[in-house]
Amino acid sequence: MSPRRAPDLGSRREAIVAAARDVAEREGWPAVTMRRLAASLGVTQPVLYSAFAGRQALVDAVALSGFEDLAATLRAADPSPLERMRAYLDFAAARPWLYESMFTLPLELHFAGDDTPQPLHDAFAEVHTAFPDSDGTRAEVAWSLLHGLATLQASGRLRAGQAESRLELAHRLLTA
Numbered sequence: 001m002s003p004r005r006a007p008d009l010g011s012r013r014e015a016i017v018a019a020a021r022d023v024a025e026r027e028g029w030p031a032v033t034m035r036r037l038a039a040s041l042g043v044t045q046p047v048l049y050s051a052f053a054g055r056q057a058l059v060d061a062v063a064l065s066g067f068e069d070l071a072a073t074l075r076a077a078d079p080s081p082l083e084r085m086r087a088y089l090d091f092a093a094a095r096p097w098l099y100e101s102m103f104t105l106p107l108e109l110h111f112a113g114d115d116t117p118q119p120l121h122d123a124f125a126e127v128h129t130a131f132p133d134s135d136g137t138r139a140e141v142a143w144s145l146l147h148g149l150a151t152l153q154a155s156g157r158l159r160a161g162q163a164e165s166r167l168e169l170a171h172r173l174l175t176a
Contacts, residue, residue, distance in 0.1 A: 013051045015041060017061050024062070024097040029105060034058075059101055060109055066095070066102040067119035074126035082171045084130035085146060089167065092150035099154070103147060131174060142174050 019040055023032050034055060038045045052058040070091055077087035092099045101107075110116055127146075128139035149166060152158045158166065 009051060012047070013061065016048060016051055016058065017065050020058055020062050021065070021098060024101065025095065028097060029059075029100060032058075056106075056108060059105055060107055062098070063101045063105070063107055063109060064117055064119045066098045067117075067123045069095075069098070070102070071119065071122035071126050074123070074130075079129065081130040081142075081175055082167070084126070085142075085167060085171055085174075088127070088146045089150055089153070089163070092146075092154065096154050099150065103151070138174070145170050145174065 016037060019037050020032050023036060023040065032055070034045050034048050037058075038048050041048075048058075052061065070088070073087050073091045074084055077083050109120065111120060124136070124139065124143065127143045128136055131139045131142040133139070149158075149170065153163060
């Protein structure tokens with residue numbers, strides 16, 4: 001009898017992240033539990049814990065995958081500042097629970113530091129490409145403005161029907 005092949009940890013992690021994203025997008029983050037994910041993947045909870053130390057590590061991994069997706073979305077958009085801004089807001093609106101994992105849920109990821117994970121650097125670099133300056137401050141302000149618009153629009157705290165007007169005003173302010 002030949003020994004059983006060790007599972008590919010990378011593939012296992014990707015499957016778990018994909019399952020967590022799917023459950024979150026369908027039912028929200030409260031529905032994402034290790035027990036629920038194990039059942040949906042047809043594995044035991046120890047299998048999940050062999051890939052992630054706990055739910056927090058999983059949320060961090062989902063957020064990182066979201067930053068990878070955001071960077072790819074911005075990179076694929078027309079490079080003009082207005083179109084990058086529109087792509088950012090469309091990304092946030094289309095994936096509200098993923099966006100929540102990236103910016104609202106507590107994370108153990110470090111932003112703007114020496115130990116910042118590459119997907120965060122990559123997403124910021126795409127904003128910085130649209131709003132270049134010597135030290136990134138302009139891009140930080142642009143990201144802050146976009147995040148505020150995305151968050152307030154998602155929560156229904158801004159007037160309906162004014163999204164395009166707000167986007168155009170933000171663009172004028174950032175490119176003046």
